[in-house]
Amino acid sequence: MKKILIGGVGSVLLGDDGVGPYAAHLIDANFEFSEGVVVEDLGTPGLDLVAHLTGVRALIIVDSVDNRKEPGSVTLYRKQDILKVRPAIRMDPHSPALTETLFVAELAGDAPDDVLLIGVTGKTYGDTPGLSDEVEAAVESAIAEVLREIERLGESYSRKAQPSDAGIWWTAYSENAV
Amino acid sequence: MTKRITIDPITRIEGHLRVDIEVENGSVSNAWASCTMWRGIEKILQGRDPREAWLFTQRFCGVCTTVHAMASVRAVEDALKLEIPLNAQLIRNLILIAHALHDHIVHFYHLSALDWVDVMQIPKADVNKTTALADSLSNWAGNSKNAFRQAKDKVLAVAASGQLGIFTNGYWGHPQMRLSPEVNLLAFAHYVQALDIQRKANMIVGMLGGKTPHIQNLTVGGVANAINLDSQATMNMDRLVEIKKLFDEVMNFVHNVYVPDVCAIAGMYPDWFSIGGGVKSYLAVPDLPLDTKSQAYDLPGGYLFDGNLGGVKTFKTAADDAFRKGVTEDVTHAWYEGSKPLHPWQGETVPQFTDWEADKKYSWVKAPRFQGKPMQVGPLAQVLIGYASGHELTRKWASAALAKVSAVAGVKATPDMLHSTLGRHAARAIRCAMLAELAGKHWQMLVENIGKGDVATHNAPQFPAGEISGVGTHEAPRGTLSHWVVVANGKIKNYQGVVPSTWNASPRDNNGKHGPYEASVMHSPIHDPQQPLEVIRTIHSFDPCMACACHTFDPEGKKLATVKVL
Numbered sequence: 001m002k003k004i005l006i007g008g009v010g011s012v013l014l015g016d017d018g019v020g021p022y023a024a025h026l027i028d029a030n031f032e033f034s035e036g037v038v039v040e041d042l043g044t045p046g047l048d049l050v051a052h053l054t055g056v057r058a059l060i061i062v063d064s065v066d067n068r069k070e071p072g073s074v075t076l077y078r079k080q081d082i083l084k085v086r087p088a089i090r091m092d093p094h095s096p097a098l099t100e101t102l103f104v105a106e107l108a109g110d111a112p113d114d115v116l117l118i119g120v121t122g123k124t125y126g127d128t129p130g131l132s133d134e135v136e137a138a139v140e141s142a143i144a145e146v147l148r149e150i151e152r153l154g155e156s157y158s159r160k161a162q163p164s165d166a167g168i169w170w171t172a173y174s175e176n177a178v
Numbered sequence: 179m180t181k182r183i184t185i186d187p188i189t190r191i192e193g194h195l196r197v198d199i200e201v202e203n204g205s206v207s208n209a210w211a212s213c214t215m216w217r218g219i220e221k222i223l224q225g226r227d228p229r230e231a232w233l234f235t236q237r238f239c240g241v242c243t244t245v246h247a248m249a250s251v252r253a254v255e256d257a258l259k260l261e262i263p264l265n266a267q268l269i270r271n272l273i274l275i276a277h278a279l280h281d282h283i284v285h286f287y288h289l290s291a292l293d294w295v296d297v298m299q300i301p302k303a304d305v306n307k308t309t310a311l312a313d314s315l316s317n318w319a320g321n322s323k324n325a326f327r328q329a330k331d332k333v334l335a336v337a338a339s340g341q342l343g344i345f346t347n348g349y350w351g352h353p354q355m356r357l358s359p360e361v362n363l364l365a366f367a368h369y370v371q372a373l374d375i376q377r378k379a380n381m382i383v384g385m386l387g388g389k390t391p392h393i394q395n396l397t398v399g400g401v402a403n404a405i406n407l408d409s410q411a412t413m414n415m416d417r418l419v420e421i422k423k424l425f426d427e428v429m430n431f432v433h434n435v436y437v438p439d440v441c442a443i444a445g446m447y448p449d450w451f452s453i454g455g456g457v458k459s460y461l462a463v464p465d466l467p468l469d470t471k472s473q474a475y476d477l478p479g480g481y482l483f484d485g486n487l488g489g490v491k492t493f494k495t496a497a498d499d500a501f502r503k504g505v506t507e508d509v510t511h512a513w514y515e516g517s518k519p520l521h522p523w524q525g526e527t528v529p530q531f532t533d534w535e536a537d538k539k540y541s542w543v544k545a546p547r548f549q550g551k552p553m554q555v556g557p558l559a560q561v562l563i564g565y566a567s568g569h570e571l572t573r574k575w576a577s578a579a580l581a582k583v584s585a586v587a588g589v590k591a592t593p594d595m596l597h598s599t600l601g602r603h604a605a606r607a608i609r610c611a612m613l614a615e616l617a618g619k620h621w622q623m624l625v626e627n628i629g630k631g632d633v634a635t636h637n638a639p640q641f642p643a644g645e646i647s648g649v650g651t652h653e654a655p656r657g658t659l660s661h662w663v664v665v666a667n668g669k670i671k672n673y674q675g676v677v678p679s680t681w682n683a684s685p686r687d688n689n690g691k692h693g694p695y696e697a698s699v700m701h702s703p704i705h706d707p708q709q710p711l712e713v714i715r716t717i718h719s720f721d722p723c724m725a726c727a728c729h730t731f732d733p734e735g736k737k738l739a740t741v742k743v744l
Contacts, residue, residue, distance in 0.1 A: 013222060013237050043391045044240025047288055051377040104288065107332060108373040128222060169233060 002057035003036040004153060005112075006146055009063040011044050012170040016064050016071075016122030016135045022168065023062040023142050029166035031147070034155045049101045050108065058114035060149050061098070062142050064135075065119030072121060072134035074141050079115035114153065118145045129170040180207065181707050195683060195722055198536075199699060199713060206702045206713070211683045211695035212534065212541035220527050223673040228254045228665050229398045229639065231673065235661065236392055238675060241723060243391045244277045244383060245654040246675070249661040254398045254639070256497050257648025257665055261470045263634040266400035268624040271466045271476075272421070273386045273393065274652065275617045279428050280379035281655040282557075282610040283436060286603065287372035290718040293711065294443055295365040296355040300333045303363035312364055315442060316434040320371050329367035352711050357446055365443065368435050375431045378424050385421055400636035405628055422621050429614035432607075440607040441579055444600045445586025454599030454716035456698030457552050458485035460559035461681070463496050463660075465653035466616060468623075472496060476616055477653060478569045481548060482562065485597055490566035496651045505660065505676060507544040511685040519547060519688065522662035522674040523647050545687040546676050554694040555657025555681040556720060557606040558596060565593055571615065575608045599698070602719035641668035654678055656721050682720050695720060 008024025010017040021041040028039040042049065053059065067075060082098050098117065105111040120142055123132040131139070150157050181201045200208040223231055232250035236243045248270060255262065262270075305326045312321035357365070380390055386403070387393025395402045404412040444450070460482055464475035472495060480492035481500075493501055506519035515528040534540045547553070564572030576593065583591040583604065596605060647664045657678035664672040684693030692700070695717055702712050 011237055011240065013234065041392070043237060043243060045391055046241050047284060048241060048380070048391065050373060051380045054377060104373065107336070107370055110373075169230070170237070 001036050002055055003038055004058045004060065004150070004155060005052065005056045006037065006039045006060045006150075007042040007049075007052070007062070008040070009042050009044065009049075009061055013129050015124040015126045015128060015130065016120075016132055017044075017125050018129060018170070019064050019120045019122065019131060019135050019139065019142070020062040022131060023139055023146070025166045025168055026139065027143055027146060028164075030160055030163045031157050032160055033150065033157045037150065037155055037157075047101055047104065049098075050105050050110065053101075053105045053110045053112060056110075056112045058116075058149075058153050059112040060116045060118065060146055062118045062120070062146065063098075064122040064125075065117075067119065067121055069121045070134075071123030071132060072138040074138055074145065075119045075121070076145065077117040077119060079112075082115065082117060116145075116149050118142050183707055183710055183713075195717075196534075197695065197699070197713060197717060198534075199704075199710070201704045201707050204704055206699050206704060209692070209696040209699045210536060210540055210685070211543075211693060211717075212685060213543040213683060220525075220673045220675065223670050226670050227668070228257075228641070228663060228670050231663070231670060232396055232398075235675065238677070239723060240391065242277070242281065242654060242656070244273060244387065244393055245652050245659055246661070246677075247393060247396050248274060249650045249652045249654075249659050249675070250663075251396050251398050252496075252650030252652065253648045253661040253663040254650070254665070255648070256650055257646040257663060258398075258639050258641070260399055260637055260639055262467075262472070263400050263632075263637060264470050264627050265403075265405060265624065265632060266635045267467050267470065267472075268620050268627065269386055269395075269401050269403055269635070271620045272617065272624065273383055274465070275613045275620065276379050276382035276386070276425070276428075278613050278655045279432065279610060279617070280376050280383065282606050282613075283372050283376045283379065283428075283432070285655070285721045286436060286440065286606065287369045288376075289721070290603070290715075291365055291369060291443075293715045293718055294355070294447065295357060295362050295369075296351070297333060297362065297366060298351060299355075299357070299359040299362045300330055300366055301337065301359075303330060303359035305330060305363070308360040308363045308367075311360055315438040318431070318434040320367075320435070325371075326363055326367050329370060330363055332370070333366065352705070352709055354705060354711050357443065361442065361446065365439060368439055371435070372431070375428055379428045382421055382424050382428075385417065385424075397636060398639045400634075403635055405633040405635060407628065418621070418625060422618075425614075425617040425621060429617065432610050432614040437575075437579060437607045437611050438582065440603055441582035442586050444604055445583045447600060448587040448589060450600040450715070451591070451595040451598045453702055453712070454602075454698045454719060455597040456696075456700065457554045457692070457694040458597050459483045459548075459551050459553050460562050461548050461553040461555050461658050462560045462563045463498075463501060463651040463653050463658050464493055465496060465651075466620065467496070476571075476619070477560070477612075478564050478567055478572070479560075479653060479658075480563045480567060481553065482566060483551065485594075487562065487566035487593065490563055492563075492567050496653075497649050501548075501651070501660075502649055504548045505546060506550070507546050507674075507676065507680075508687045509544055510688040511539055512541050512544045513539050514544065519550075522649075522660070522676055523664055523672060525662070525672065525674040527674070541683075541685040543680050543683050543685060545684040545693060546681050547687060550689075552684060552687065552691050552693050552697070553681055555678050556602065557609040557655075557657075558602045559657060560653060561605040561608050562593070562596060571612050572608070575611045579604055579608050579611075599716045599719045602721075606721070641665065643667055645671065656723055657681060679720075679723050683722060695722070 008020035010020040012018035198210040232247040235246040235250040238246045309323045384390035406412040464479035466476040468474040482490040508519040509516040580591040682694045
């Protein structure tokens with residue numbers, strides 16, 4: 001059976017860019033899903049994301065976006081919104097963003113039918129791990145959108161009686177960190 | 179009349195590579211390469227436990243996560259002079275090989291082939307002629323008439339849907355696009371097939387590393403894989419056989435599709451063997467250690483200056499003294515404080531941002547130098563150093579590739595032609611063919627060693643009081659990667675990563691010497707300043723990756739080149 005992939009995308013080392021992985025770890029720690037729903041911290045895969053789309057019928061991505069809205073805004077983008085962006089000429093392998101990834105997956109016959117990008121507008125992309133207050137406050141609604149999409153896709157979820165360790169290792173204490 | 183062209187596809191937030199060139203009379207007269215994003219990752223590591231540094235360094239870059247994890251544990255092990263069990267060396271080697279195979283295939287087919295291949299020509303292609311051409315190149319099973327027809331239909335369908343514009347990295351219709359419709363179709367069909375092959379190479383990384391991206395099986399002192407040939411829950415014979423099958427499938431593609439494709443396309447653009455050379459001093463470190471003390475290696479390393487292959491010097495080990503002592507980083511033209519080149523163990527990372535200033539500071543990338551000189555790193559350096567030092571496997575695949583290029587181009591291809599844009603593509607294919615062959619050898623060694631009853635995978639690290647320092651290297655897909663760590667009383671005191679793209683994307687140094695990207699585009703022809711395809715081709719041939727690992731999605735889209743008349 002084809003699966004549903006909930007993916008957190010972004011760099012955990014660069015402030016609000018880590019919102020995707022952060023949300024993915026929290027979802028994994030707090031919720032259980034019906035069979036065939038997978039939660040992954042995908043990092044910043046660029047075009048390598050294509051490799052994760054084989055056998056995926058629906059893709060739900062949480063990522064930081066640069067859409068000139070207020071920090072912490074949560075905006076939903078569907079497959080057609082993403083595909084209509086004309087990507088710039090890329091200079092390095094990070095640049096092939098979601099648009100090109102979906103297009104290439106389409107060529108390979110691997111593109112998911114359903115795509116939802118839950119975009120959280122970032123505030124700071126500095127050189128330290130951890131989210132700004134605005135983005136931290138938006139994580140709950142981003143997760144709520146993930147759960148709503150899971151229901152829309154005809155799958156189910158439940159909150160774990162005992163949450164597991166979210167494993168947010170990148171914000172762990174460092175005595176000399178600035 | 180001089181025109182200044184800025185090639186900067188990226189916003190402030192994404193912050194990657196920017197290239198500025200000045201064009202005079204159809205040729206590049208000056209060049210600057212800069213990274214537009216600050217990397218403060220080294221600071222994040224200060225004060226942390228060296229055993230967990232690899233978790234953080236693995237996030238330096240989202241594309242080559244594995245290589246930074248590996249260099250990090252090797253740096254700490256070097257500081258501790260820790261031996262690594264043979265199983266752990268071999269499992270690490272297999273992960274590194276699988277990662278590199280995946281990375282090289284993606285680079286050629288999905289990130290740079292469309293600089294040379296014009297998809298718009300495909301509707302004109304004759305499927306029968308394409309099939310005959312493919313048959314003359316190799317006996318790959320995917321070269322069927324049916325496969326080429328399907329590929330052509332795919333392009334027709336996408337064109338009909340109006341979505342072809344998505345491949346804007348192809349300057350289609352540019353007069354420098356010179357392949358026949360049939361070769362374009364052949365390359366595009368392999369582009370689609372390569373998607374499946376790269377995924378299989380990546381699966382090997384996941385099977386050995388526990389997960390991909392972000393492998394989980396590393397540990398300072400070895401790997402965390404449990405080995406028990408009779409247990410379903412650990413690394414057992416079934417799993418090893420599955421891994422071998424995947425390696426064989428990838429090797430078949432590399433030897434029978436990737437290498438022939440690169441040679442055929444290169445042979446049709448022979449003028450590009452004399453464009454894009456630049457810095458002809460090369461550096462590579464040995465890799466794929468064969469013993470627990472990391473004294474013998476399957477891949478050679480060393481250095482040579484100014485294209486003098488006869489003067490090659492080899493490194494005995496991956497942390498050779500000449501390498502250890504020879505590396506410095508200069509910040510004269512980088513946005514950091516500092517007045518003189520520093521060795522990485524003394525390295526500082528204190529930002530001092532000015533604007534982009536052509537004569538002063540203009541990049542977040544430092545300028546690494548070896549024995550004071552800019553060095554080119556990457557597959558071309560690996561192959562030239564191997565070739566020059568008489569390394570048998572390098573010579574075998576380099577000779578085979580040069581013979582194939584000669585046959586297509588109708589002129590004799592020589593190793594000297596490799597100092598060029600196409601030389602980098604050819605060298606990457608040569609290196610990939612070597613790695614594919616070595617996968618089988620290292621797999622066999624692992625199986626035999628486990629068969630002897632050795633299941634050890636880990637030696638526990640002990641951190642002494644006081645200060646120790648180490649360097650961990652890996653000859654990564656993009657070239658020489660080194661992590662430099664200073665540990666004081668069990669905590670990280672200093673950490674510097676000198677990554678392949680810093681060598682290649684380096685700005686000018688204190689002597690005003692260009693880095694390799696900059697030097698490679700100097701004097702390049704530019705047919706149309708509005709469409710600087712020639713610069714894109716040469717920069718892409720390095721497989722650039724700024725290791726900045728930030729890629730926020732921009733729903734508005736971007737434009738590429740801005741041209742300003744000076």
